[in-house]
Amino acid sequence: MNSFQQVFDRWQTNKETFSSKNAWLAAEIVLATCMVLWLYRYVQLFQQVRGLYTIHSLIEVLEAPHRTKIPHIPVLIPTRKYTLQDPWKKYKTAKSDLIAYTQATTPGYAVYSISNPQVVQKVLADVLSFGKPVESMGYKQLNVFGKQLVSTQSGPEHRRHRSVVKGCFSEEVMRTVWDRSIESLDTMLSTEKVEDGGVLEHVREAMYKLTLLVIGAAGFGLKFPWSIPTTEGGSPYDVVTFHEALHLVEYHLVAELLVPVWILENFPLPSVRRLGNAQRSLRHHFKTMIATRRDALQAEQAGLGPQEKIKPPSDLLGAIVASQMDIEAEEKARGGKGTSKAGLTSEEQMGNVWIFIFAGHETSGQTLTFTLGHLAMYPEWQEKIFQEIEEVCQGSHPTYRDMNNLPSVLACVYETLRLRDLISLNQKLALKDTVLPYTTWDDLGQITNHTHTIKKGSHVLVDFAASGQNPFFYRDPHRWDPSRWYGEEGNKNRSHLFNFSAGPRACIGRRFAEVEMTAILSTLIKKVKFEPVRQKGETDEQMYDRMTQGHEVFLLTPNSFPLKFTKRQGA
Numbered sequence: 001m002n003s004f005q006q007v008f009d010r011w012q013t014n015k016e017t018f019s020s021k022n023a024w025l026a027a028e029i030v031l032a033t034c035m036v037l038w039l040y041r042y043v044q045l046f047q048q049v050r051g052l053y054t055i056h057s058l059i060e061v062l063e064a065p066h067r068t069k070i071p072h073i074p075v076l077i078p079t080r081k082y083t084l085q086d087p088w089k090k091y092k093t094a095k096s097d098l099i100a101y102t103q104a105t106t107p108g109y110a111v112y113s114i115s116n117p118q119v120v121q122k123v124l125a126d127v128l129s130f131g132k133p134v135e136s137m138g139y140k141q142l143n144v145f146g147k148q149l150v151s152t153q154s155g156p157e158h159r160r161h162r163s164v165v166k167g168c169f170s171e172e173v174m175r176t177v178w179d180r181s182i183e184s185l186d187t188m189l190s191t192e193k194v195e196d197g198g199v200l201e202h203v204r205e206a207m208y209k210l211t212l213l214v215i216g217a218a219g220f221g222l223k224f225p226w227s228i229p230t231t232e233g234g235s236p237y238d239v240v241t242f243h244e245a246l247h248l249v250e251y252h253l254v255a256e257l258l259v260p261v262w263i264l265e266n267f268p269l270p271s272v273r274r275l276g277n278a279q280r281s282l283r284h285h286f287k288t289m290i291a292t293r294r295d296a297l298q299a300e301q302a303g304l305g306p307q308e309k310i311k312p313p314s315d316l317l318g319a320i321v322a323s324q325m326d327i328e329a330e331e332k333a334r335g336g337k338g339t340s341k342a343g344l345t346s347e348e349q350m351g352n353v354w355i356f357i358f359a360g361h362e363t364s365g366q367t368l369t370f371t372l373g374h375l376a377m378y379p380e381w382q383e384k385i386f387q388e389i390e391e392v393c394q395g396s397h398p399t400y401r402d403m404n405n406l407p408s409v410l411a412c413v414y415e416t417l418r419l420r421d422l423i424s425l426n427q428k429l430a431l432k433d434t435v436l437p438y439t440t441w442d443d444l445g446q447i448t449n450h451t452h453t454i455k456k457g458s459h460v461l462v463d464f465a466a467s468g469q470n471p472f473f474y475r476d477p478h479r480w481d482p483s484r485w486y487g488e489e490g491n492k493n494r495s496h497l498f499n500f501s502a503g504p505r506a507c508i509g510r511r512f513a514e515v516e517m518t519a520i521l522s523t524l525i526k527k528v529k530f531e532p533v534r535q536k537g538e539t540d541e542q543m544y545d546r547m548t549q550g551h552e553v554f555l556l557t558p559n560s561f562p563l564k565f566t567k568r569q570g571a
């Protein structure tokens, strides 16, 4: 019996050793296969970008929303080579307007960036060849409240979302945008007590609030207060007010978008728990807004005859909610069968409410701040705008009807966007193999034209910022000079103005932003002159940088600075 037991035990030990050896062997084979596959794909990637100036990196840098936090590790992660502070620098080094990037962590596809305005135009127009990499982190993170227009794929999905809101940008609505912008500016001047002159301390924060007031009033029928009260404490069960929740989510956007809400809500630090609370609260507020608007629309419909339909709402919230009601009515008429291809789901409604509030004020708030910073450093342009207003409005305040006769305001805005593009890079996905033209040049500036085949699945970064500073298209490109937006030169430059993107995926809010910014800047300049407030011991150059530079957060964000206002005579 004993000897039988011994034989059995030895067999058992051998079996275990044998099976654990086998497990190791299997793991080694899997690992080796993965390595070979990775190497094979990586070599293929190198072949794809052959002939182009290429920047190699161990990990994804250029497309990462947190790129400014990634450390520079020479050779392995050359973060500094990607800097957006001087967007043209890398193309200047490459002597090429097309650059390739390989990333060891994503050997499956090559990344390219383009900075030739003519090629940019071609890529933006061709949605059959270039879609959106909607699965990338950059776009996915915007879906924090649900899928929305910006992150839809080009084609039927994009058209479905866009058709819901396209009626909200009519001329009639633009007149409202102008009026709400003036009212909001007046609120800012009186609450900050600078209408008769004085110092507006935090211009960037003031511009964010101002543009939030405008999109809130013009798009959502919301009246935000200028002073945002804060509720103390960090209980995850408190519902903070709408504007406070929005304020918190926006000011901590990267954390809100990258860290799941349940982690935020259960984090040991109360300040972090508060961010989770804000996101949950915002969701609650969006739901309430949608439900309240729906009740109002349903009540309106109930007051009409059976064959009558309510007028399509022209505000964004109304349009988003009504689209869902139309679908339900359509499905009811069909006996509740089938799913409609139009309208938005409940999640998509929330996603779109969020994106229109977010994209509808961050972008113009930042652009206004950058423009005010530049105008403070170039008082002659404030004077030019003022003289234009005096000539056109004959001493009165500008109105929406005057907008087309005040070209200097938008010239200053376009020039600021050209040098300080907040979006900077626009990601595209090659949907098929496509040939891209590009140019290289030698030390004497002699240009040679080439083409390169971009393989299906590659990412193409449309470098709006570098394209706006391409010296082959813009004279003295680093100089802030709004005069380049007049006459023939202006027409040519306007055809290459990509800061609002172009083609079918162009910014739907461009006119909204232009009307809002013209109303605010022209009315402000009619009332006051403004100048920078010099810090102790600061040189002219340091002050210029402080007033006009920004840093990259999620978007290129301007520095915050104070402005000294002096009331104009008779204003």
Ligand code: HEM
Residues within 6 Å of the ligand: 149, 150, 162, 215, 355, 356, 359, 360, 361, 363, 364, 367, 423, 426, 427, 498, 499, 500, 501, 504, 505, 506, 507, 508, 509, 510, 512, 513
């Ligand atoms: C200075 C102000 C603005 C700038 C520079 C700007 C820029 C842009 C850019 C570059 C895009 C393309 C993004 C992409 O393809 O991923 C875009 C799209 C978009 N923008 Fe704006 N924008 C501004 C103001 C606004 C405003 C005021 C609104 C809303 C009222 C808005 C709403 C949107 C939406 C919804 C899209 C997605 C459009 C689509 O894909 O069909 N934007 N914007």
